[in-house]
Amino acid sequence: MNNILYLLLRRLRTPLIILIVVYSISVLGFVLIPGEDDQGNVYHMDFFHAFYFVSFMGSTIGFGEIPYAFTPAQRMWAMLSIYATVIAWLYGIGTSLALLQEPMFGRMLRRRSFKASVKRLNEPFYLVCGYGVTGSVIVRQLVRRDVRVVVLDHKSDRIDGLEMDELSLPVPALCADAALPDVLDDAGLQHPNCIGVMALTDMDQTNLSIAIASKLLCPDRMVISRTESDTTTANLNSFGTDLVVDPFKTYAQYLSLAAHAPYMHLVYDWIHNPFHRPLSSVYQTTKGRWIICGHGRFGRALYKAFDESDVDLTVVDLDGSKNKDLPHQVTGVGTEAVTLSEAGVMDAVGIVAGTPNDADNLSIIMTAREMNPKILTVVRQNIHANKLVYHNSRADFIMEPGRIIANRILAHVKSPLVPVFIEEMLKKHNDVWAHTLINRMSSVVGENELDSWAFTINEEETPALMEAFEQGEELKLSLFFKNPHNRNRNLHAFPLMLRREGNIDMLPGELDQLQPGDEILICGLNKANRRMQWTANNYNVLQYILTGNDASNSLLSRLLQKT
């Protein structure tokens, strides 16, 4: 606020002084120049009338010559004054209009209104820095869940794009460099309602400074950052960033899962991806030899992930000299049939087109499919604008870094239990177990989005349950899955995991006893989540579900029942 006012005053200094000077000279002139009254006597205008005359003359209203008709000398002075005052006004108005049109002034105004709207937020919100592919997916999903978001990006066209996106909640957005702490501060970094900061810009250095600023100012707040290099990852982890997402590593893990455990891969996909793959898309013939084209960041991460899962690999790369230690490798881009047949495309089960060039990648999978129609194709999409061609490329997997990061982060935001579940599944269970689980998921949600959410049994999240515990009632896990409208019907959801004092119980039975402090991860339709909130928060609904008794359970009636 102050900045704008000072700027305005400073710029208007000269026009205002000119206006004062012109007015006072004009007034003085009229007072000094002798006039003539209606009897022909010499008459001197006083200051009051002179100021009156100059005021309406300067504003070009012009009531005429008062109080008596002017002498030629007065008219001459009036003529001069008219031009002088009109020019002074034009100059003043012109300067202020020019100031209003200046981009800097507009920026200051926008910054000010942004700061004010962030300050007014009285609900928990996330601060998202970077509104690229990842940022826009995350913001859209969060807004769909009625979570407030504040957006920063240094490109103005992205901020314009945000305004065009027609989100259902107002999203305060500012075009500014998120690496600057004062910008972050204006965006609510120290706001008590800010529950998380997401550093999603495409520059590692910027993400790093956002994460550091956030951790320094508010050590307990969740910070999520994307990264593209191992050094940044290590750096981010060193000061306790809550989640660091490397798109290449994440996708490499995802893909290697598809190669060695197709059903686990589907479970992972269903939990993470709002538009999950159909059940029928399971690839039975994923075991065998894979070809990786391009040994860059993605290729290396993939090689590492595949290597751990004992898959036979051939690497095709333009520069064969830099990775001498690889057992099978072919030099070339992979777009020509010669290179591909040398790499053994005829008997490979899958090919990964992972070069940083989109046209090359598409060419690789098209050539490969021509030579071996049954081959699995994985293609990396580098530029979001190529969506249309990629969508029609009929590739089995499209790896788009932005979406991967977004899905990974959204899963973390839904509940920190999701990554724990995935890790536990990968460690302790096999593909047959995953097959049963995916069938169960499919029967619950069908083609709809599989949502997941979590409850912690405590005063804050499940007040009704805590009250029932205080009454000495025993509660079973099954109460969550009964429909509050009709307790004989079940909700479309089931428990994935129960964590009690660090012990993890995967797919707990519905008859398990609950205890305060339990953390339950649940998956199912989003509708079921809303119904479940009823049970968890309303004691009457809980009583109905437990006993079928729909009576009022106010404190008074409970006391009356006891006596």
Next chain:
Amino acid sequence: MNKDKVIFAFFIVLALTLNFGFFLGDIDNPEHHNVFEFFAAITVSLICTVLKFGDRTHLGALMLATSLVADLQLVIAACIWGYAVQVSGVGMDASNMSSVVSLSGGALLANIISVILLVVESAMLRR
């Protein structure tokens, strides 16, 4: 020598001296108080105010405040003068004159503070 500073100090001191010149004399005697001097005092005081615009320092804010006080006092005095001569029908009598002069005395105080602040500011400059 800084030209801006010269202009700035010139107007502030001029506002004080004009104000002082007008204030001198018997408080209720219209003969002792020149209307042109009063007009000049108002004009210079307004210019001073505009010159002080846009200074973000603490001292700058104080100076702007004193200037606004002087303006307020002088403009009210001018209104009384205009009312006495043009509207009341009594003309410039002793009681009206004394209220005009006492208001300008208030403005004089504000202008003195303004000059003191100017001196303080230049004393703080270590050059």
